[in-house]
Amino acid sequence: LQRIAIQPSQLDDDRVLLTPSQVHYLTRVLRLQSGDRFQAIDGSGNLYLVEIENDRGRKIELITTSDPELPVQTRLICALPKGNGFDDVVRACTELGVSEIYPAISDRTLLQPSPNKCMRWRKIAEEAAEQSERTLLPNIHQPQAFLEILGGFEGDRYICGARGEYPHLWDCLERSVEVGKEITIAIGPEGGWTERELDRAIQAGFEPVSLGKRILRAITAPIAVMSLVAAHCEADKTKD
Amino acid sequence: LQRIAIQPSQLDDDRVLLTPSQVHYLTRVLRLQSGDRFQAIDGSGNLYLVEIENDRGRKIELITTSDPELPVQTRLICALPKGNGFDDVVRACTELGVSEIYPAISDRTLLQPSPNKCMRWRKIAEEAAEQSERTLLPNIHQPQAFLEILGGFEGDRYICGARGEYPHLWDCLERSVEVGKEITIAIGPEGGWTERELDRAIQAGFEPVSLGKRILRAITAPIAVMSLVAAHCEADKTKD
Numbered sequence: 001l002q003r004i005a006i007q008p009s010q011l012d013d014d015r016v017l018l019t020p021s022q023v024h025y026l027t028r029v030l031r032l033q034s035g036d037r038f039q040a041i042d043g044s045g046n047l048y049l050v051e052i053e054n055d056r057g058r059k060i061e062l063i064t065t066s067d068p069e070l071p072v073q074t075r076l077i078c079a080l081p082k083g084n085g086f087d088d089v090v091r092a093c094t095e096l097g098v099s100e101i102y103p104a105i106s107d108r109t110l111l112q113p114s115p116n117k118c119m120r121w122r123k124i125a126e127e128a129a130e131q132s133e134r135t136l137l138p139n140i141h142q143p144q145a146f147l148e149i150l151g152g153f154e155g156d157r158y159i160c161g162a163r164g165e166y167p168h169l170w171d172c173l174e175r176s177v178e179v180g181k182e183i184t185i186a187i188g189p190e191g192g193w194t195e196r197e198l199d200r201a202i203q204a205g206f207e208p209v210s211l212g213k214r215i216l217r218a219i220t221a222p223i224a225v226m227s228l229v230a231a232h233c234e235a236d237k238t239k240d
Numbered sequence: 241l242q243r244i245a246i247q248p249s250q251l252d253d254d255r256v257l258l259t260p261s262q263v264h265y266l267t268r269v270l271r272l273q274s275g276d277r278f279q280a281i282d283g284s285g286n287l288y289l290v291e292i293e294n295d296r297g298r299k300i301e302l303i304t305t306s307d308p309e310l311p312v313q314t315r316l317i318c319a320l321p322k323g324n325g326f327d328d329v330v331r332a333c334t335e336l337g338v339s340e341i342y343p344a345i346s347d348r349t350l351l352q353p354s355p356n357k358c359m360r361w362r363k364i365a366e367e368a369a370e371q372s373e374r375t376l377l378p379n380i381h382q383p384q385a386f387l388e389i390l391g392g393f394e395g396d397r398y399i400c401g402a403r404g405e406y407p408h409l410w411d412c413l414e415r416s417v418e419v420g421k422e423i424t425i426a427i428g429p430e431g432g433w434t435e436r437e438l439d440r441a442i443q444a445g446f447e448p449v450s451l452g453k454r455i456l457r458a459i460t461a462p463i464a465v466m467s468l469v470a471a472h473c474e475a476d477k478t479k480d
Binding site: 067068088091092095096097131132133134168169170171174210211212213214215216217219220223224227228230231232234235 | 307308328331332335336337371372373374408409410411414450451452453454455456457459460463464467468470471472474475
């Protein structure tokens with residue numbers, strides 16, 4: 001069944017108040033007709049089976065699925081790469097289960113993102129959540145200066161350094177993350193963090209970690225990070 | 241220092257016989273001049289410090305670096321995604337340390353790759369090896385039918401299944417991979433492997449594994465796989 005993302009505000013008793021673009025997508029693009037069914041995720045962990053009734057949706061049931069969400073709230077602070085590379089970061093990290101993404105403008109960020117970018121990233125996250133069959137939509141924040149983002153995080157905090165003899169992120173995850181915890185990981189731009197940024201992050205409780213011996217691009221590193229966090233959560237569970 | 245990839249055949253005693261396009265890159269794009277130095281990797285694990293002498297390179301020394309290569313020979317068999325998505329797979333997996341990539345035409349592959357594609361992927365792998373500071377160039381094979389690729393692999397063999405209750409790839413790595421071993425991992429197309437393909441792979445000694453509870457795109461899955469293999473090799477080492 002096709003799956004679309006809706007806002008909780010679109011739910012009204014047994015109705016789903018579809019937006020014009022959702023109606024267009026369902027009836028024109030997918031060519032669904034009255035009586036056909038689709039699934040809707042409301043971004044808060046609920047998945048509904050919905051039937052099309054004229055140009056509206058009628059809720060059939062709340063489906064309980066095996067929860068595809070990671071048991072650890074995972075926040076990524078990602079320095080913006082140049083070009084459209086951040087699209088790939090948002091898409092792949094959403095598939096891999098990220099909870100929140102903070103796009104960061106670092107000392108070495110070349111790009112000053114246009115105001116439309118964040119809208120675009122949220123749309124990409126929505127599509128990726130649908131495709132990967134997630135029930136939660138990740139929260140994509142507005143881009144901010146890295147040093148302003150640093151404060152106020154609870155739980156384990158790591159900052160990836162491209163060079164330097166730091167412990168591997170995996171070893172740190174093994175040591176400290178438990179189900180239900182929060183984890184925040186900062187990933188640098190092309191060229192790495194400046195010394196000032198690394199120092200300030202360490203002051204804010206971020207522990208420097210390594211992602212291995214090769215230099216990863218700013219696009220690849222967040223995907224590698226999310227792959228490890230997801231595997232850490234889900235491989236451990238398989239063992240139970 | 242800037243790093244370029246050369247062929248072992250370009251080494252001639254203390255000379256590096258640069259190609260016209262390398263000369264152009266070094267002297268026009270990077271604006272290096274006689275006496276300036278750069279690094280050359282020969283794709284066989286050797287890294288040289290080279291000095292420009294007119295339009296030629298003079299080898300200064302063989303640099304021994306801390307080996308950035310994974311201790312496990314890692315081969316990926318990847319079903320080709322649609323569009324140019326495989327470019328991203330080649331680039332990111334090279335950064336993450338892959339040894340060989342077998343582009344596979346599966347039952348559900350829509351794309352019949354043009355003959356130029358493989359040249360393009362090799363060029364991308366070369367650039368990615370330089371950027372990520374690897375000393376080996378991954379071998380990018382010509383696209384072949386999936387069922388023809390399956391035979392003849394030694395070592396551990398896994399096939400990633402998007403659905404089904406398979407053990408997590410990480411748990412399998414933990415159980416079996418040791419330094420020096422070979423590992424081969426097959427990753428399916430959009431829509432997954434057909435039953436026939438999965439059966440044939442299992443007959444050929446491939447063990448079905450899971451990458452977690454969410455459905456990953458054919459572009460994201462190989463990157464997640466390589467992230468896990470690399471972390472498995474390198475996190476273990478940190479503990480020593």
